[in-house]
Every structure is written in structure tokens, then in C-alpha cells.
Amino acid sequence: MDISLSKSVFPFTLLLFPSPYLYANQNLTDLTHNDPFFYTSDQSVSADNNIKVLLGIGRPDRTHSQIPHLPFYMGYMNTNATYRFVSIAEQVFTMIGEGKHGLWRVQENGNVRLYRRRQAEGLPVGTDLYSQDVIKKIGNQYGYYLEDESWSGYKFPDERVTENNTLNYIDVPITHPFFKGKYADHEPVDLANWYCTMSANDYPYAKKAMNFAFSQQAANKVGPLGKRAGLDIRENYLNVLRLEHFPDAKTWVNVGQPGKDALHVEWKAIDADKTQTEYYLVERTFFNKPYLFVTAVYDNQDNDDHRYVRPDGAYFSSLSQPEQLKTEVTYQPRFHFLGGEEERAVGLPVYGVHHPNRAVYGGGGACPLKGGDWGRYPDTSGGAGWPTQYEEVTPLCDAVLVDIKFFTNLDNRSWEEPSKYLANAGFRNTSVRYKMQPGEYGVFTDPYNTEKGIKNPDRQNVPEALTLTYPSVSEPVSYVEPPQIDASLGMVPTEDSTCRPVLMANVSN
Incomplete structure (x- = not known):
């Protein structure tokens, strides 16, 4: 059959997803084999072993200084056969990928798009969304993420109205009563953000690691620039993890080559002290499927180039x-x-710049050159991102490149804290008693020293026990137990490696 882009053909026109059973090594979805403490899996302390005083009987779960072991996770994700690797050790999250990854500019418009649920009738066209009766119905009939509906939960821009003249989706500003004042004190969403896709849908090979990371204390802590970009609007951004660049990683901006046309490119490293910057790894639905995206927010201290609010609509009026x-x-x-x-x-x-031949997917390869819903791209009606974004904030495709070399402390505590990781943390006391073999230690015996009568100033008689007193006591580094993953809702790897879904102009069957 021939399928036209003028109709909803999403289940057929996406690159098809094969059964997970076709993959020879499915344990890749959990590289630690469901044991984030695998590093002690070969150890067991017997009841007759003196070390049980320190570690207990059985598999060790703490150090000799009584500090609990922490889980280790690792995973990876890719688009376009380009891989990014994540790991979590000692509550430090790292993501290492390629250098100079291209970003697109988008900007949130202060709204949330809610899609009609599968069995819901939907609100009639022309409905007053501020009517008290309607406000009560919205939550039952619409949702921002219809998790159990998979790809079909998304509705294309041209599918706004159903055959029954009801609305397939509605856009509500974050100041709408539906949110019950959740964003009543939110600063104006006036900053763009620059993003690109890090994973395929459901990111199965990084799911365990990211499920853990998004459950920790540092998750969903959004900085001042991120809030002005709307990254804390949880209905649009399901999870957010703020990241820091490693010291040698940077943002690079194309300024072109002097005296030549715009196709002669040159990227320069920004000065992050003058152009303020915040980086994030975010989970957001795309066609009603969760993906991971890296995003950066910039703002200059001496001009307002990165700022904008459309002077129109319900959000601006609020x-x-x-x-x-x-x-x-x-x-x-x-x-x-x-x-x-x-x-x-x-x-x-x-x-x-890393996509020299998108034609292999049957279309695409050009920058959308406008913001808004991705929709039916590569049809030229498609935008650069999501329906909650301004069309007039253009993507400036790959004007900005970013090095995928990030880290963050998942416990939301810096290693620069003087008391963090001190050895008394496990005992939860400023005083720690140490037991040892007594004797006189440090007596020089080397002829060079003895013949010259040189004495060791550090020589002393050490008793069988002594107590060290620390200046303070800090809780050991800990973690939040993550929720269990429902593998039935996803975890199926895609057959092809591509950056965002590709719609074919025609599909024959």
C-alpha cells in the first residue's frame, strides 16, 4: 500500500522496531546483571573469620571504616552510530561521548501540550478552557505523557480536530488553573535552550543507570538559567540532571571565516565567565516516547540576545x-x-555537520530553519523540536557545538567539602578508636643514619589503642533507592541508529 504524509501513518512510517529476541546479547540492557554491587559478588565472610568484626558475616556491604558500599552502574546510548557512555561510581555521574556535537536552538513558549487519551471523547472545538467544568475534565481526558499508548499517544499538528469535531490536543499555559498554582511564582520563560538527541527511544542500554541517576538528590535541581528556559516544567521535561563540563571541554560557536560566505565555517570556544552557561541531560518525550537529550542554556551579562517572550497569547497575558x-x-x-x-x-x-548523508533514510538532511513541532519532518512543514516552542526562534542548526564530556555529583555535594569522605563518617562520631600492634616504631637502622647519629623525629612508642578526634562528623555518602523499571513499557532497542524518528514519504507493503 502507498501511504501519504497527509494522513496519520506513524506506526507504519517509523523505522520499524524488531523483536528484542532477535538480539543475541540482551544482557546489554543491564551491564551489571541486575547487581550494582557486583564487585563484591565473589566475596563472603565466614563466621569463623575475624574480619567479620569489620565486615559482618556473608557478602560485605561496607568498608573497614564502616562506610556503606555504593552502587555502580554503567550504560551507553547512541544516535547515528555515535556512542555516549554513562557511568556512576561513588555517586559521581559521568557521560563521555564525542567532541563538538551539534546543537539546535529552541525556546519554550510557557505552555504544555496535553494529548487526548485513547478512549476519551475530547473537548469540543471552541471550548472555554478556563470554565470550571472544563478544568475538572481536562485531567481525565488529556495528558502530557500517555505512557501506556506508546507512539500512538502523539498527534500530529494537522490532527488537531477529530472526526467528531473534538480536540485531539490542547495547549495550556503553566499559569492555567489545571496546574493548581504549581508555577504561580515561576520566573518568565525568556531564554532559549540549545539541544540535541543523545539516545534512541527508551534508551534501553542506559535505562538502569539513568533510572538510578534520576532518582538521586541532585536530579531535577534546575539552575537560574534553566528555570528561565522552562527546564523545571516537569510536564515538558520528565527528568533533568544538571551537568558540569570537565575542565578541557567547551562550547564552540560558528562565526564563519572572515570575508567568505556562510558555508565557510569556523567554531570558536566561548568564554563561560562572560557568556553564562548551564548544561543538562534531560528526559523528554518525543512522539510520546522517552528520549535523552543534552541541552545548554546561555545568557550574556552585557546584552539580552538570548532572551525573548512572544508578546501574544494566554501565557504572555498572565x-x-x-x-x-x-x-x-x-x-x-x-x-x-x-x-x-x-x-x-x-x-x-x-x-x-556529522550527518553527511541523511538521504539514506529516504528524506531529510536539511535544517528545518524554524522552531515548533517536529511533526512530519522531513516534510518542509516540520519544525525543530516540540509544539510547546516558538516557531520564530529559529534553530541555527549546528551554530553551537558542545563537547560531550560531563560529570555531576549525584548526592548534590561537592568533593571540596572538608568533611566529606572523612574516615569517621561511618562511625558517625567525631572520635574513632584505632587498635594496633604496640611497639616502638620509626627507629632508624640504615648505617647512613646510625653512623651520623641521626635520630628520626617521628619515632615513637605506639600503644595498642588510641583515639583520633576529628573536627566534625558528616554523614557517609548515600544514595536513594531507585524505583523498579517496568520493562513492558519499552526497553526494545531500535534497529537503525538515527537522530530522532524518520518519516518516509511513501511506504509500500
């Missing part, structure tokens, strides 16, 4: 001081660079 906001898009924002330069970003008409 803001308390809209006259103080910038209401014109800066199509080429400036960045500050190492060395003191300041230049404007130059976007590219291609999908990405």
Missing part, C-alpha cells in the same frame, strides 16, 4: 510585568569568546 521583557527575537545571538572577542552565531542549512 505575566505580571510583561513590559519588562524583550519581545523581539535576536536571530543571531552574540557569544563571548576566549581571547576577548564577541561575535554572532552563524547557523547552517544542513541537518548537522
Whole structure:
């Protein structure tokens, strides 16, 4: 059969997903074999072993200084056969991938799109979304993530109205009564963010690691720039993990080659002290399936190039001081660079510099050149991201590149804390008693020292026990037990490696 893009053909036009049983090594979905403490799996302390005083009987779960062991996770994800590796050790999350990964600019418009549930009738076209009766119905009939509906939970932009003249989706501002004041004090969403896809749908080979990471104390802690970009709106961003660059990793911005056209490219490293920056790994639904995306938020201290709010619509009308906001898009924002330069970003008409042949997917390869819902891209009606984003904030494809070399402390505590990891933490006391073999230690016996009569100033008689007193006591580094994963809702790896779903113009069967 021939299928046209003018109809909803999503289940058929996506690159097909094979059964997981076709894969020879399914244990890749859990590289630790469901045991994040695998590193002690070959150890067991017997009842007649003196070491039981320190470690207990059976499999050890703590150190000799009584500090609990911490789980270790590892996983990986990919798009376009380009891999990113995540690991968690001692509550430090790392993600290492490729250098200079291209990002697209998008900006949230202060709304949440809610999709009609499968069996719901839906609200009639023209319904007053602020009516008290309607507000009560919205939650029962619509949702931002219809987890049990898989791909079919998404509705294309041209499917707004059903055959019964009801709404397949509705857009509500975060100030709408549906949210019960949750975002009543939210700062205006006035900053763009720059993003790109890190994983395939459901990210099965990193699921265990990310499920753990998103459950820890540092998860869903959004910084001041991230809040102004709307990253804390949980209905749009299911989970957020703020990241820090390793010291040698950077953001790079294309400014072009002097005196040449826009197809002559050159990227320069930004000065993060002058162009403020926050990085995140976010989980967000795309076509009603969870994906992982890296995103960066920038703002200059000396200009407002990265800021914008559309002066129209319910969200803008709900803001308390809209006259103080910038209401014109800066199509080429400036960045500050190492060395003191300041230049404007130059976007590219291609999908990405690491995508030389998107034609193998049957279409695509060009930058969408506008914001908004991805929809039926590579049809030229498609936008750069999601329906909750402004069309006029253009993506500037791969104007910004970022090094995928990040880390964060999942316990939300820096290793620079003087008391963190001190040896008294496991005893939860400032005083710790140490037992040892007594005797006189440190007596020099080397002829070089004895013939010259050199005495060791550190020589002393050590008793069989002594007590060290620490200046303070800090709780041992701990972790939050993650929820169990329902593997029936996903965990099926995709057959092909691509960055976001690809719709074919025609599919024959």
C-alpha cells in the first residue's frame, strides 16, 4: 500500500522496531546483571573469620571504616552510530561521548501540550478552557505523557480536530488553573535552550543507570538559567540532571571565516565567565516516547540576545510585568569568546555537520530553519523540536557545538567539602578508636643514619589503642533507592541508529 504524509501513518512510517529476541546479547540492557554491587559478588565472610568484626558475616556491604558500599552502574546510548557512555561510581555521574556535537536552538513558549487519551471523547472545538467544568475534565481526558499508548499517544499538528469535531490536543499555559498554582511564582520563560538527541527511544542500554541517576538528590535541581528556559516544567521535561563540563571541554560557536560566505565555517570556544552557561541531560518525550537529550542554556551579562517572550497569547497575558521583557527575537545571538572577542552565531542549512548523508533514510538532511513541532519532518512543514516552542526562534542548526564530556555529583555535594569522605563518617562520631600492634616504631637502622647519629623525629612508642578526634562528623555518602523499571513499557532497542524518528514519504507493503 502507498501511504501519504497527509494522513496519520506513524506506526507504519517509523523505522520499524524488531523483536528484542532477535538480539543475541540482551544482557546489554543491564551491564551489571541486575547487581550494582557486583564487585563484591565473589566475596563472603565466614563466621569463623575475624574480619567479620569489620565486615559482618556473608557478602560485605561496607568498608573497614564502616562506610556503606555504593552502587555502580554503567550504560551507553547512541544516535547515528555515535556512542555516549554513562557511568556512576561513588555517586559521581559521568557521560563521555564525542567532541563538538551539534546543537539546535529552541525556546519554550510557557505552555504544555496535553494529548487526548485513547478512549476519551475530547473537548469540543471552541471550548472555554478556563470554565470550571472544563478544568475538572481536562485531567481525565488529556495528558502530557500517555505512557501506556506508546507512539500512538502523539498527534500530529494537522490532527488537531477529530472526526467528531473534538480536540485531539490542547495547549495550556503553566499559569492555567489545571496546574493548581504549581508555577504561580515561576520566573518568565525568556531564554532559549540549545539541544540535541543523545539516545534512541527508551534508551534501553542506559535505562538502569539513568533510572538510578534520576532518582538521586541532585536530579531535577534546575539552575537560574534553566528555570528561565522552562527546564523545571516537569510536564515538558520528565527528568533533568544538571551537568558540569570537565575542565578541557567547551562550547564552540560558528562565526564563519572572515570575508567568505556562510558555508565557510569556523567554531570558536566561548568564554563561560562572560557568556553564562548551564548544561543538562534531560528526559523528554518525543512522539510520546522517552528520549535523552543534552541541552545548554546561555545568557550574556552585557546584552539580552538570548532572551525573548512572544508578546501574544494566554501565557504572555498572565505575566505580571510583561513590559519588562524583550519581545523581539535576536536571530543571531552574540557569544563571548576566549581571547576577548564577541561575535554572532552563524547557523547552517544542513541537518548537522556529522550527518553527511541523511538521504539514506529516504528524506531529510536539511535544517528545518524554524522552531515548533517536529511533526512530519522531513516534510518542509516540520519544525525543530516540540509544539510547546516558538516557531520564530529559529534553530541555527549546528551554530553551537558542545563537547560531550560531563560529570555531576549525584548526592548534590561537592568533593571540596572538608568533611566529606572523612574516615569517621561511618562511625558517625567525631572520635574513632584505632587498635594496633604496640611497639616502638620509626627507629632508624640504615648505617647512613646510625653512623651520623641521626635520630628520626617521628619515632615513637605506639600503644595498642588510641583515639583520633576529628573536627566534625558528616554523614557517609548515600544514595536513594531507585524505583523498579517496568520493562513492558519499552526497553526494545531500535534497529537503525538515527537522530530522532524518520518519516518516509511513501511506504509500500
